[in-house]
Amino acid sequence: MDSNNKNEFIPQIIVLCCENSAYRAADMAGTLKLSYPEGIRIVSFSCIGRVEESHILHALENGADGVMILGCLEDSCKFVDGDVRAKKKIVYLKKTLSEIDIDDARVEFYNISPNMGAKFVELITEMNKKIKELGPLFKKDIIFKEESEFEKKY
Amino acid sequence: MPQRRKIGIFLCSCGNTISKLINFKETIEYFKNFKEVELIEENSFLCKPETLISFKKKIKDNDLTEVIVAACSPQLKGTIFKKAVEEAGLNFNLLSLVNLREQCAMVYKEKESSTKSAIDLIYSALRRIKLQQPISSKTVRIKQNALVIGGGLAGLQTVINLSKLGHPVVLLERESSLGGNININSASLIKYNHNNINLKELVNKKIEEVNNNSQIQIFTQAELIKLEGSVGNFKATIEIKDKDRKKKRKNLNVGSVVLATGCQSYFPSEKYGIDLSSLVITQSQLEKLMNFKKAGLNGINTICFISGIIGDDQRVEGDRLLNQALILATKYKIQVYILCKNVYVAEEGLEELYQQAQEKGIIFLKYDQKKPEIKSEASTDKIDVSLYDSLLGKDFYDEGKELIISCDLLVLEEQIIPASGSKKLSEILQVGCDEEGFYQQKNISLQPVFTNRKGILVVGACRGLMNIIQTLDDSGMASLEIHNLLKEKLVRYNLDRAMVDNDKCTLCLTCMRVCPHKAIQLNESKSPNQVSIKVNDLACEICGICVSQCPAAAITLPRYKNDQIMAEIGQTI
Numbered sequence: 137m138d139s140n141n142k143n144e145f146i147p148q149i150i151v152l153c154c155e156n157s158a159y160r161a162a163d164m165a166g167t168l169k170l171s172y173p174e175g176i177r178i179v180s181f182s183c184i185g186r187v188e189e190s191h192i193l194h195a196l197e198n199g200a201d202g203v204m205i206l207g208c209l210e211d212s213c214k215f216v217d218g219d220v221r222a223k224k225k226i227v228y229l230k231k232t233l234s235e236i237d238i239d240d241a242r243v244e245f246y247n248i249s250p251n252m253g254a255k256f257v258e259l260i261t262e263m264n265k266k267i268k269e270l271g272p273l274f275k276k277d278i279i280f281k282e283e284s285e286f287e288k289k290y
Numbered sequence: 291m292p293q294r295r296k297i298g299i300f301l302c303s304c305g306n307t308i309s310k311l312i313n314f315k316e317t318i319e320y321f322k323n324f325k326e327v328e329l330i331e332e333n334s335f336l337c338k339p340e341t342l343i344s345f346k347k348k349i350k351d352n353d354l355t356e357v358i359v360a361a362c363s364p365q366l367k368g369t370i371f372k373k374a375v376e377e378a379g380l381n382f383n384l385l386s387l388v389n390l391r392e393q394c395a396m397v398y399k400e401k402e403s404s405t406k407s408a409i410d411l412i413y414s415a416l417r418r419i420k421l422q423q424p425i426s427s428k429t430v431r432i433k434q435n436a437l438v439i440g441g442g443l444a445g446l447q448t449v450i451n452l453s454k455l456g457h458p459v460v461l462l463e464r465e466s467s468l469g470g471n472i473n474i475n476s477a478s479l480i481k482y483n484h485n486n487i488n489l490k491e492l493v494n495k496k497i498e499e500v501n502n503n504s505q506i507q508i509f510t511q512a513e514l515i516k517l518e519g520s521v522g523n524f525k526a527t528i529e530i531k532d533k534d535r536k537k538k539r540k541n542l543n544v545g546s547v548v549l550a551t552g553c554q555s556y557f558p559s560e561k562y563g564i565d566l567s568s569l570v571i572t573q574s575q576l577e578k579l580m581n582f583k584k585a586g587l588n589g590i591n592t593i594c595f596i597s598g599i600i601g602d603d604q605r606v607e608g609d610r611l612l613n614q615a616l617i618l619a620t621k622y623k624i625q626v627y628i629l630c631k632n633v634y635v636a637e638e639g640l641e642e643l644y645q646q647a648q649e650k651g652i653i654f655l656k657y658d659q660k661k662p663e664i665k666s667e668a669s670t671d672k673i674d675v676s677l678y679d680s681l682l683g684k685d686f687y688d689e690g691k692e693l694i695i696s697c698d699l700l701v702l703e704e705q706i707i708p709a710s711g712s713k714k715l716s717e718i719l720q721v722g723c724d725e726e727g728f729y730q731q732k733n734i735s736l737q738p739v740f741t742n743r744k745g746i747l748v749v750g751a752c753r754g755l756m757n758i759i760q761t762l763d764d765s766g767m768a769s770l771e772i773h774n775l776l777k778e779k780l781v782r783y784n785l786d787r788a789m790v791d792n793d794k795c796t797l798c799l800t801c802m803r804v805c806p807h808k809a810i811q812l813n814e815s816k817s818p819n820q821v822s823i824k825v826n827d828l829a830c831e832i833c834g835i836c837v838s839q840c841p842a843a844a845i846t847l848p849r850y851k852n853d854q855i856m857a858e859i860g861q862t863i
Contacts, residue, residue, distance in 0.1 A: 150859055163363045166392030174403035177410060178393055179858050182850055186834030190852070195859045215833035216722070216742050216806035225838075257397075 147267035158206030164253030185218030296328035302336035302361035360388035381424030432522030433545035442470025444750025445550035451769035520826035521745025553751035598631035794844035
């Protein structure tokens with residue numbers, strides 16, 4: 137594998153973060169100079185309860201091989217029950233995904249608090265490993281086609 | 291014809307911290323050919339005041355329509371850049387901050403991958419910022435007064451603090467006189483030895499202070515029955531009983547509401563399985579006996595307490611128990627036994643009280659799973675309690691021996707629960723409470739005195755077990771928070787709250803049910819066609835839960851619109 141680096145599969149993972157907890161945990165990971173594998177993009181939300189199923193599906197459609205949803209720890213959501221609502225959506229979505237033959241491990245929900253920088257890295261690395269085993273979600277040429285359409289739109 | 295888009299991208303090298311890990315040349319090269327990118331350049335220390343001046347100048351000179359700043363985490367310097375962009379004449383929502391330091395440069399091992407990630411991040415910010423619109427602001431007038439419910443220690447202290455801060459206050463008390471629990475319990479008993487505070491003196495002083503203050507309006511025998519509106523403009527309806535027991539209603543307009551309804555002691559008889567009698571009494575009955583001076587406890591030589599059956603959290607109960615035992619031992623020269631599972635001294639001064647109790651000859655006995663039992667018959671005037679003391683060892687009991695304490699009076703520990711009617715009040719105010727009925731739903735460490743509704747605060751024992759010092763601290767904290775909310779007559783806020791599109795809305799009321807802050811209300815009117823959903827802007831805390839739950843997609847959050855999020859998620863490289 138090492139000799140043929142360019143063909144190595146890099147899992148593209150979108151991380152949807154609550155700006156009050158997981159986003160800060162990601163910052164903490166950077167401040168502590170912990171490193172995680174490449175191919176990660178962090179998108180912040182006002183509360184993880186804002187996340188809709190369509191956002192996750194959109195990410196999977198457009199080239200992401202996995203989506204992580206990170207909310208606050210239980211009972212410490214600033215907006216009372218944002219994390220519970222997000223979790224419910226993910227459980228539902230996982231069911232739908234497995235019905236259309238997409239491995240439900242590609243979408244995962246975790247609870248995290250702002251001071252858990254090391255845990256954040258641990259979760260990302262674990263997810264990266266898992267997706268690497270599963271392989272890419274779609275073949276690359278489909279994505280290129282969509283890319284050009286997307287650029288026309290915006 | 292719309293104006294041509296001119297986006298400026300400012301990269302911050304952060305004094306070589308970022309630039310040594312990311313290839314800025316390659317990044318600039320990548321974005322240079324984009325037709326909407328007017329300016330892309332590298333700066334060192336963009337957050338410095340001198341650099342900010344040139345940053346502002348560049349925005350003005352190049353007539354930029356949108357700005358992307360790729361620097362450190364927005365949590366660190368976000369506000370500085372927002373301010374600078376506003377000073378340069380752009381709306382704050384036309385600025386996008388890319389977290390290049392914490393979430394890109396510092397986490398990747400190789401320069402190649404971090405450069406790739408940087409391009410990816412800036413590109414997604416670029417896609418998103420094209421869909422961002424300017425957000426205007428609005429000014430509203432608010433009421434600066436507060437309504438305090440409950441005239442106990444917590445309520446009195448809050449009222450005094452608020453009037454000192456210059457807010458007119460209305461104080462509601464459902465009993466005929468102020469003071470709360472001090473009127474029920476004998477005050478001399480709840481003398482907190484370790485704090486050297488005499489509660490009765492303290493409360494009487496506060497009552498006097500409140501009565502002499504002309505800024506404070508007091509309603510006794512009054513209760514809150516209805517509350518409408520939101521922070522800054524609550525419409526409260528109160529019901530006052532006058533001398534002839536006639537009920538009178540009164541409407542008040544207040545800016546904020548403080549709950550200080552306090553607690554009460556409660557005897558959970560189902561947990562003990564012991565019937566009360568003249569020999570078996572509760573803690574409050576003991577307090578009553580002690581109130582009759584010496585006569586109440588005449589002829590009693592030994593008293594036994596049973597504690598620890600209710601639960602483990604005994605911070606305040608333990609305080610009460612040890613104080614009672616100490617007074618009995620020192621003042622009345624009574625031999626006291628305390629049967630407990632564990633002695634919790636997890637509170638300031640409790641350790642000292644426990645030591646004092648041991649010095650005065652109070653005997654602590656430990657039992658485990660098996661509850662202490664009453665052995666003697668009902669007719670005798672002595673009561674025998676048997677217990678299994680695990681510290682004595684198994685051999686002791688194997689020999690057929692029994693540990694029996696014979697006493698004149700058996701006192702059972704009581705539980706402290708929220709005051710009666712607090713459940714009803716929580717329904718009126720739409721404030722959440724925990725299983726026991728205490729008003730504390732938000733994170734107890736982060737937001738101690740807040741409820742789920744903005745402008746409604748909780749103080750003192752109604753939000754959890756609390757001693758005097760903590761109660762006084764609490765009311766100080768709540769008063770400052772209210773001052774923070776209501777200090778100015780005119781409040782300016784950005785219109786980035788949830789917005790309802792009434793054409794799309796089908797009045798399913800999902801958002802009303804879902805909103806954790808109860809900021810969404812039904813705008814009722816006489817004709818049925820004009821009923822609509824309204825978001826109270828000041829009460830909205832911009833979480834977006836209603837947006838994601840709305841089945842008709844009628845609610846939007848200007849800073850987190852669906853198309854913006856989709857664009858940012860976009861496609862991966």
